[in-house]
Amino acid sequence: MNKFLALICSSLMMIGIAAENEKPNFLFIFADDMSLDTIGAMGRYNCQTPNLDKLMASGASFNHTYNMGAWGGAVCAASRAMLNSGLFVNKAQKGINQVPHWSEIMKKNGYATYMTGKWHVPGTPRFDVVKDPRPGMPKGSGYNRPKDMDDYLNGWKPWDKTQGGFWQGGIHWSEVVANNGIEFIEQATKEDKPFFMYIAFNATHDPRQVAKEYIDMYPLDSIEVPKSFLSNYPYDEEMGCNPVGLRDERLMPSPRTEFAVKVHRQEYFAIATHMDEQIGRIFDALEKSGKADNTYIIFTADHGLSVGHHGLVGKQSMYNHSMKVPFFISGPSIKPEQQFDMPIYLQDAMATTLDLAKIAKPEYVQFNSVMPLIEGTKKVQYSPIYGKYTHTQRMIQDGDFKLIVYPGIKVSRLYNISKDDLEMNDLAKNPEYAAKIAELTTKLKKLMKDMDDDMDLDNPKKSQSSKKKKSKKKKTDH
Template identity: 40%
Template sequence: MNKTKFACLLLGLLFLQTVRAQQPNFLFIITDDQTYNAIHALGNHDVHTPTLDKMVEEGVTFTHTFNQGSWSGAVCLASRCMINTGQSVFRAARNFSYLPNWGRIGGEETQVPLWGATLRQHGYETFLTGKWHLSNEAALESFDFAHAIGEGMYETYDENGSNKFAYGREKADDTSWSPWNLDYKGQWAPFVTDIVYNENGKAKISATYTVKEHTSELYANKAINYLLTHVKNSEKPFFMYVAFNAPHDPRQSPKEFVDMYPAQEMKIPDNYLPEHPFDQGDKRIRDEMLAPFPRSKNAVQLHLREYYAIITHADHEIGRIMKALEASGKMENTYVILTSDHGLAVGQHGLMGKQNQYDHSVRMPLMIIGPGLTPGKKIDEQVYMQSMYATSCDLAGISIPQTVDFKSLKPLLTDDNAKGEEYIFGAYKNLQRMVRSQQYKLIVYPEVARMQLFDVKHDPLELNDLSDDPHYSEIKSKMIEKLKEQQAKFGDQLNLRTTFPAYF
């Protein structure tokens, strides 16, 4: 090889190393069951979230972020399947049982690459801690390292640890159970697994083991250890997937956090109802059985107390992770994404869970901090949370796999004239369908032949149903047509004509 060719080759290698060094890192943090406004800086002054408030101040906040739905009462499972496949709710549902899986694009069978696996294949080192809720095979395909892979949820037990103790919270003066009592296990004694390697370097999932440490503290500690012992001394770009069980029930946290929220001082939501006005399809699902029927104000106050306490506790642990990221020296080239898998009712509309199409349950926070982003910027365009797969690929200069349905949010991050989703689609089992614009929302309940129409721009708490108001008949008809379009777009095969022949 002559000197000129050698010099060109050397320059090319140096250029590739420079490009690689500049490739951004990603720290993805996801909570569980955190509704969109359960952050102090976003208008809820009853909850204390100093770390998340700082993220709002330093990053870009998407104010209208949505989960597309679920084929299961375990909405978090469906949400996480969509996050990690990038596929819309019906395609993800068809592939869920086979993760890592195969799907069909244009009639041809093709592999569905998972989020972590895609970044991994493009030079990223990938790390997981916390709630995964998908298969072991999917974890092994997606991550180089995983420490403390958590379960979907953790049940509580009696003082002897022998009998399951139902997390049913009834009244504000109930003293038979306390969130800080370690004897009840649950979040205080999670059983987890790791990715381990044998002597030949082959990865597998370890045996399950139990840790006597709160889930939020455990996951934060694993993330911090990875940042300070591995990331700090590595030049390889990284993708961290840090998934909290909090604030999912059982809502347990240290006493100092619970004491911040006296139950009798908890503000009852303005859209509180003793019971939902009709059975929306899963009235007696597990989440709805956590409080008595009708919902007393005392019960709602007790739930809110523990909900806010575990959010504040998680906020504290997220703050520790952020300090470790800064100490690692990698903050300036890292995109930090904070979101949740969906929201939660906690007494609103007479509901306690997330198996409904109201904003408190389908809408979640989304903040992104990173290089080149405008601090404090708020984007009101409608987006899907499951766009994080495409967005990270786009920010990293990686081609988005053709199997990914949800589009990148990079244009919204960088262009003030970019647009989000004109209409958001929502589905829950075959019990509910929803379409939402920036001003109106239509919810259809085929099992009970009911519809609701809300002007969410002027009635954000969804208190005034306009579906039978003749003044809104044209709006109703338009939203029905948009629902049909969304069903066709996403391959929804639910036939609404049987229940609503006049409209469908």
């Protein structure tokens, strides 16, 4: 009898050890151009995202999640380089080609790795299985539209499949991504190996094409024009967002009109709702697979989008609508209905998966896991928050205040984001805030140094000249 009891105890112990050692699965879902404003549960606009709302409620939501910015107009390329390398923005441009990618770290630690959808990172995706990798954006956008109601009624249409774009190949790209994800999940039910899925939608990037039924969900008279609407941003050229020279800004006529903004927001919400429906299909497949209880889901986006805020259309700015994105995480150890307000960067996703998988974070990875924040062992992730766009913009967010600097024209803009979340009241010209601007400028210079930013804020032209000389010398050397 004693031997029998000992055998049972031994068996139970082995089962416990096996359960403890069982690695969780990871489903990472990445959207493109998706601002926090598009999440229905945030209550900002009437955009319907029921599946993402459920994901938000099922776990933890970080409501101040930022992208650091970019070295060029393709902000998504910089964001994805940071995400897959674990390096901050000023190191990621080169580092993405020099360090193991997120997928390679997971693979080395026993994970089956899978990727489908948008890549837009140098080289080919480094996953075990790659299906239908896509370029930065589909071709087929309508530009400088709509000029008026006649142009709207008779011009480019989101549901016109002859325009190519998301319709290229016959099935909407968001549906292809979902189909591929579901196929992999069904295959994973036959395998014992834990999986890491990287599901990257091109939506909600333009061309914002979708079936007419989704457009009809958002009648134009129901679309709200952002309160921060401007016909043109006063420093659009100086900040690198020339409405003639920058592709994103050419999507809408300039000066901006409320009518054009409504049309673009109609299409933006429609493609977001369609993508949300595809995400719901993936969630259903995961639930049916029996793998859901041991799978962590992380959803975020590479950056936000203006679509009419501040007279801008794209994402090449330091305003919240362009920098802030959703960041939701749910899974076995995540309690539901948690919301956190401390700032994080969206690229914390990589370090978070390593933490949950009990994989040691490589020394070169600069981003951090959000798990200590969720568990309450840490209260601050990053302070202050840094942002950049090419050589034309720098930003620091410290507590309640955000300072945006346009170095080339020596212009600063100051916002109290705790009182002015839409960043409509520029305090920079108010003499009462001169000391605050000086304080934040000093902090920004230090932060830039910490971030390996080689721009001289006081003499940006000298910085650019030095960079050109170095670039020329390198070309000569080769």
